[in-house]
Amino acid sequence: MGCCCSTAKWKREVVQDHKFDFVDVKVFYDKSPIRRITYCFVFIVVIKAILMYCADMWTAYLLITSDPLSKEKDNKIPLNVRRWLYIISIVASFALLLWEGKKARRIIASRDIAYAYTNIAAFRFYSIRSYSHYCFFSQIGVTNSLTDRLAYFVYFTLKGWKRMLFADGPRQVLNFVTLWTVSTKGKSNAIDWDVFRPKSTQDLKLNTTFYTTTFSFALWAITAVLTIAACFFYVPLLCSIRGNLKEYVCHKIDKRIATLLLRKSRKRILEQQRDQRRIQEEMLRAQGREVSSKAELAAAAAGSQPTLPNLDVMAD
Numbered sequence: 001m002g003c004c005c006s007t008a009k010w011k012r013e014v015v016q017d018h019k020f021d022f023v024d025v026k027v028f029y030d031k032s033p034i035r036r037i038t039y040c041f042v043f044i045v046v047i048k049a050i051l052m053y054c055a056d057m058w059t060a061y062l063l064i065t066s067d068p069l070s071k072e073k074d075n076k077i078p079l080n081v082r083r084w085l086y087i088i089s090i091v092a093s094f095a096l097l098l099w100e101g102k103k104a105r106r107i108i109a110s111r112d113i114a115y116a117y118t119n120i121a122a123f124r125f126y127s128i129r130s131y132s133h134y135c136f137f138s139q140i141g142v143t144n145s146l147t148d149r150l151a152y153f154v155y156f157t158l159k160g161w162k163r164m165l166f167a168d169g170p171r172q173v174l175n176f177v178t179l180w181t182v183s184t185k186g187k188s189n190a191i192d193w194d195v196f197r198p199k200s201t202q203d204l205k206l207n208t209t210f211y212t213t214t215f216s217f218a219l220w221a222i223t224a225v226l227t228i229a230a231c232f233f234y235v236p237l238l239c240s241i242r243g244n245l246k247e248y249v250c251h252k253i254d255k256r257i258a259t260l261l262l263r264k265s266r267k268r269i270l271e272q273q274r275d276q277r278r279i280q281e282e283m284l285r286a287q288g289r290e291v292s293s294k295a296e297l298a299a300a301a302a303g304s305q306p307t308l309p310n311l312d313v314m315a316d
Contacts, residue, residue: 018257019111027264028136039134042127052219055212057090077177085170093167114253117141118246120159140256147240148252154237155249157230164223172220175213 104121116122117140127134143149234245241248 018113018254020113020116021111023113023136023257023261025130025132025136027268028139028260029132030135030138035135035138036131038138039127039131042124042134046124046128048219052216053093055216058209058212077174082174085174089167089170093163096163096167113140113257114250117253118155118249120156136260139260140253143252143256147237150233150237151241151245151249151252154230154233155245157226158234160223161227164220164227168220168223172217175217175220179210179213179217 100121104119104125107115107119107122108125116126117137123137127137141152143152238245
């Protein structure tokens with residue numbers, strides 16, 4: 001049954017041929033400089049994720065052990081509360097990481113292209129493993145339909161809501177309170193910019209903590225805004241596609257894969273025909289014959305085909 005009391009006009013069917021075992025991704029290799037530049041962003045995103053873990057772990061270590069920011073007298077959250085919130089959020093973060101890794105491992109083992117494209121960990125695994133895989137994925141995501149673009153945005157943005165809310169949410173609330181307490185010194189609503197000028201080794205350590213906390217909170221805030229926007233478009237999108245969002249995205253991906261494979265197949269056939277014509281022309285020129293039209297070339301090619309001899313069979 002479709003969404004908004006209407007039946008969907010599409011139906012996803014699992015295509016067995018859409019697996020990496022049956023697709024040569026090397027034919028999708030793109031030599032353009034722009035594609036190579038965008039490929040670098042895959043590594044940047046992975047490095048950013050590692051830096052976020054490192055920044056959060058560093059901040060958590062300081063707050064749990066020495067907690068230099070706890071020296072602020074007007075800190076609104078007690079140290080014990082902050083310590084446990086950080087421990088719980090870090091445990092939740094690694095639990096989600098293990099769960100997502102387990103799902104990605106099953107998808108990678110299945111070799112299914114559509115599921116690999118919709119799974120962020122599998123997508124990054126294949127992209128880092130091979131540039132040809134990244135080029136193939138990049139062509140899958142190309143669409144001129146506004147509905148499909150919106151569906152991709154909503155689907156991939158909402159995939160990370162658990163991490164944003166349960167793993168990163170508690171830590172970022174603490175980060176925001178910490179940033180506000182340090183920057184205002186707990187005295188007024190105005191930011192004291194002298195706080196960011198290191199005057200000693202201790203101040204430098206405090207500023208390092210402040211900047212890593214700001215970096216982590218800024219990235220989380222951007223993710224939160226995008227998630228809210230995706231939630232805003234979710235219900236109207238369901239009324240438009242009249243079905244399950246994940247099934248719709250996989251259906252569109254399967255259709256796109258079929259289009260790409262058909263396009264590459266036709267291109268390969270045309271290249272084979274051009275190569276065959278070129279060989280025939282070279283053979284005719286070697287025989288001292290000139291070909292002025294394709295019709296003559298086809299006639300010459302037909303005339304050069306081997307034939308069976310006509311034998312007169314005498315009846316007994």
